[in-house]
Amino acid sequence: AQTVTQSxxxxxxQEAETVTLSCxxxxxxxxxxxxxxxxxxxxxxxxxxxxxxxxxxxxxENRFSVNFQKAAKSFSLKISDSQLGDAAMYFCAYRSAxxxxxxxxxxxxxxxxxx
Amino acid sequence: AAGVIQSxxxxxxxxxxxxxxxxxxxxxxxxxxxxxxxxxQDPQFLISFYEKMQSDKGSIxxxxxxxxxxxxxxxxxxxxxxxxxxxxxxCASSSRGPASDTQYFGPGTRLTVL
Numbered sequence: 696a697q698t699v700t701q702s703x704x705x706x707x708x709q710e711a712e713t714v715t716l717s718c719x720x721x722x723x724x725x726x727x728x729x730x731x732x733x734x735x736x737x738x739x740x741x742x743x744x745x746x747x748x749x750x751x752x753x754x755x756e757n758r759f760s761v762n763f764q765k766a767a768k769s770f771s772l773k774i775s776d777s778q779l780g781d782a783a784m785y786f787c788a789y790r791s792a793x794x795x796x797x798x799x800x801x802x803x804x805x806x807x808x809x810x
Numbered sequence: 811a812a813g814v815i816q817s818x819x820x821x822x823x824x825x826x827x828x829x830x831x832x833x834x835x836x837x838x839x840x841x842x843x844x845x846x847x848x849x850x851q852d853p854q855f856l857i858s859f860y861e862k863m864q865s866d867k868g869s870i871x872x873x874x875x876x877x878x879x880x881x882x883x884x885x886x887x888x889x890x891x892x893x894x895x896x897x898x899x900x901c902a903s904s905s906r907g908p909a910s911d912t913q914y915f916g917p918g919t920r921l922t923v924l
Contacts, residue, residue, distance in 0.1 A: 728911040740915035795860040800852040
């Protein structure tokens with residue numbers, strides 16, 4: 696079974712600074728997808744970024760980028776120019792490449808953004 | 811753009827009662843997933859449907875059942891409710907098209923069992 700580990704329960708960053716959230720996973724599969732979801736106080740689950748395991752190039756979405764290390768099974772999220780609206784719980788998630796596969800989530804990292 | 815719709819948004823039930831949660835996927839999405847998120851927890855997969863057939867099953871209690879209808883909407887039926895069933899229930903949907911690997915979540919139904 697696949698597992699996802701987020702070892703940082705809480706992180707803090709100053710506005711306009713950069714922060715990196717860590718995620719590691721365990722799988723025996725070679726083809727899969729990785730995601731970061733954001734859950735603000737409203738508790739809506741919002742997709743931040745996705746990575747296809749067969750692509751070596753790291754995904755980027757505006758101020759959000761990932762560092763995907765397939766051999767190390769590591770998938771960290773970098774948030775640049777942090778904004779107050781980035782404060783939320785961030786979940787790393789794994790999905791097999793099989794059709795209609797479930798998401799397996801990590802335990803989340805709560806990000807606080809300070810002035 | 812249209813999003814996943816869940817109803818009701820809030821539901822309060824007594825122990826041993828029954829609840830029905832509804833999910834309307836994004837148009838042209840044919841796969842629906844249900845997740846349960848307890849307080850301070852990460853979402854846990856319950857069950858999924860692909861083209862109206864059950865696709866996968868997670869840690870869903872036998873007291874819960876679900877189905878997907880011909881218009882692709884899905885319902886999660888919960889019977890003999892227990893205090894521990896109080897949680898946020900998410901529905902997510904995905905399609906077979908480009909980025910079919912990506913699940914888009916609804917706003918959730920907050921169930922409180924008293």
